[in-house]
Amino acid sequence: MSVDNIPKIVISRLPVYLRALNRMVQNSQLVTSSHELGKALGISSAQIRKDLSHFGEFGKQGTGYQVEFLITQLRQILNLDREWEVAVIGSGDIGHAITRYQGFADRGFRVTAIFDSDPSKVGTKINGLEVQPADDIIKVLRERNIQIAMLAIPAEYAQSATDTIVEAGVRAILSYAPISLNVPDHVKVRYIDPVTHLQSMTFYLSTEDDLLTQPL
Amino acid sequence: MSVDNIPKIVISRLPVYLRALNRMVQNSQLVTSSHELGKALGISSAQIRKDLSHFGEFGKQGTGYQVEFLITQLRQILNLDREWEVAVIGSGDIGHAITRYQGFADRGFRVTAIFDSDPSKVGTKINGLEVQPADDIIKVLRERNIQIAMLAIPAEYAQSATDTIVEAGVRAILSYAPISLNVPDHVKVRYIDPVTHLQSMTFYLSTEDDLLTQPL
DNA sequence: AAGCATATGTGAAATATTTCTCAAACTGTA
DNA sequence: TACAGTTTGAGAAATATTTCACATATGCTT
Numbered sequence: 001m002s003v004d005n006i007p008k009i010v011i012s013r014l015p016v017y018l019r020a021l022n023r024m025v026q027n028s029q030l031v032t033s034s035h036e037l038g039k040a041l042g043i044s045s046a047q048i049r050k051d052l053s054h055f056g057e058f059g060k061q062g063t064g065y066q067v068e069f070l071i072t073q074l075r076q077i078l079n080l081d082r083e084w085e086v087a088v089i090g091s092g093d094i095g096h097a098i099t100r101y102q103g104f105a106d107r108g109f110r111v112t113a114i115f116d117s118d119p120s121k122v123g124t125k126i127n128g129l130e131v132q133p134a135d136d137i138i139k140v141l142r143e144r145n146i147q148i149a150m151l152a153i154p155a156e157y158a159q160s161a162t163d164t165i166v167e168a169g170v171r172a173i174l175s176y177a178p179i180s181l182n183v184p185d186h187v188k189v190r191y192i193d194p195v196t197h198l199q200s201m202t203f204y205l206s207t208e209d210d211l212l213t214q215p216l
Numbered sequence: 217m218s219v220d221n222i223p224k225i226v227i228s229r230l231p232v233y234l235r236a237l238n239r240m241v242q243n244s245q246l247v248t249s250s251h252e253l254g255k256a257l258g259i260s261s262a263q264i265r266k267d268l269s270h271f272g273e274f275g276k277q278g279t280g281y282q283v284e285f286l287i288t289q290l291r292q293i294l295n296l297d298r299e300w301e302v303a304v305i306g307s308g309d310i311g312h313a314i315t316r317y318q319g320f321a322d323r324g325f326r327v328t329a330i331f332d333s334d335p336s337k338v339g340t341k342i343n344g345l346e347v348q349p350a351d352d353i354i355k356v357l358r359e360r361n362i363q364i365a366m367l368a369i370p371a372e373y374a375q376s377a378t379d380t381i382v383e384a385g386v387r388a389i390l391s392y393a394p395i396s397l398n399v400p401d402h403v404k405v406r407y408i409d410p411v412t413h414l415q416s417m418t419f420y421l422s423t424e425d426d427l428l429t430q431p432l
Numbered sequence: 433a434a435g436c437a438t439a440t441g442t443g444a445a446a447t448a449t450t451t452c453t454c455a456a457a458c459t460g461t462a
Numbered sequence: 463t464a465c466a467g468t469t470t471g472a473g474a475a476a477t478a479t480t481t482c483a484c485a486t487a488t489g490c491t492t
Contacts, residue, residue: 015415094317100309103411180256192408194314194317195325196235199296201364205364
């Protein structure tokens with residue numbers, strides 16, 4: 001059990017564990033084991049135990065883990081024992097879908113600002129939230145001390161928007177723009193690009209359907 | 217240069233390289249190097265060379281890589297020298313945004329079917345595509361030999377919908393539902409859950425803003 | 433044509449990550 | 463209380479992945 005220098009890949013799995021544990025709570029399950037959790041997630045039980053061991057001892061030999069307790073611990077580790085305000089940059093289809101997405105609320109996040117540079121979009125409401133002009137990004141983010149933003153704009157504007165929000169104090173960016181962003185060291189970035197995911201699967205999809213298109 | 221047993225993590229990086237290379241083409245850049253590409257992506261040049269070396273020798277010493285040529289090669293490796301039809305399951309906000317997303321067309325994919333179980337949605341058109349009833353999933357996917365699906369429905373329906381599309385012959389699933397899916401070995405799954413990404417970043421966001429809320 | 437600068441591809445070395453294994457601890461049962 | 467069945471946590475071993483380092487090849491300049 002070390003305290004810092006936790007491998008990044010370990011951190012990335014904790015939210016997945018948390019998601020599965022929350023599901024168990026919904027099903028009124030009180031206790032689980034690394035074996036059961038691993039089976040549900042397609043991960044080895046040893047890996048789950050090893051991951052958790054970086055942060056402390058949360059289980060009990062012979063019994064396993066109290067689901068509620070482990071959830072509490074994971075939320076604490078991930079700094080989720082508070083609510084994070086999130087800004088959405090861009091009110092197109094993706095920004096729209098994100099802003100209306102109901103899956104944030106009970107998992108630690110709330111979209112509390114949305115911006116667009118298109119004057120015809122400014123002032124419209126999405127999910128009760130008024131779209132604000134892009135020119136106000138710095139002012140609003142600083143005022144409200146918003147540190148997380150989701151980028152939902154075309155690739156060609158993504159870098160300059162990133163520079164803006166970083167200047168405004170944002171330290172975590174989830175980008176839907178299909179481009180690698182340049183940020184200072186203190187800023188974390190994650191990417192969501194459905195196409196790269198699809199492309200990493202087609203590699204394994206040998207084109208066996210050639211068989212179907214052959215002449216009789 | 218081996219041929220099979222390519223590490224999965226290598227495959228997952230190829231689409232990212234491809235994305236950056238396409239960007240270079242747009243900027244009329246003819247040649248690049250592992251060093252330049254790496255810098256653009258925040259990856260070491262050695263890693264890029266090693267990754268590519270699994271598949272052949274695509275560069276020239278002293279010069280680097282012809283951008284167009286490398287793109288052609290990567291597309292071939294990833295089975296992207298064809299167009300893949302994709303089905304969208306669910307026509308809510310996410311399914312809607314995916315179906316209208318313009319980023320698929322020039323990267324190897326086309327959404328050609330969308331389904332919903334809500335009768336009030338069936339028959340409506342999204343991006344010129346008519347929403348079909350969920351009951352027709354198996355029939356339509358089999359008829360058209362569609363092998364890739366994107367899941368955009370609530371978690372509670374995700375597993376049963378997965379069983380259905382797998383039965384219909386789908387071999388690659390990109391799921392937006394926040395739940396781990398159970399699939400047979402021959403089916404690949406990737407997940408997009410914005411919340412897990414956000415949660416993996418909040419870990420690094422020490423709550424220094426406590427300083428700001430302290431009494432004067 | 434020679435010399436310099438650049439850049440690949442690749443074994444070897446260094447790191448990182450996962451899996452194995454098992455002592456120790458807990459529960460339930462007789 | 464003793465015993466059987468579970469399950470954790472963690473050191474050791476096994477794998478996987480990344481980085482290093484360099485021979486070799488190319489282009490450019492003089």
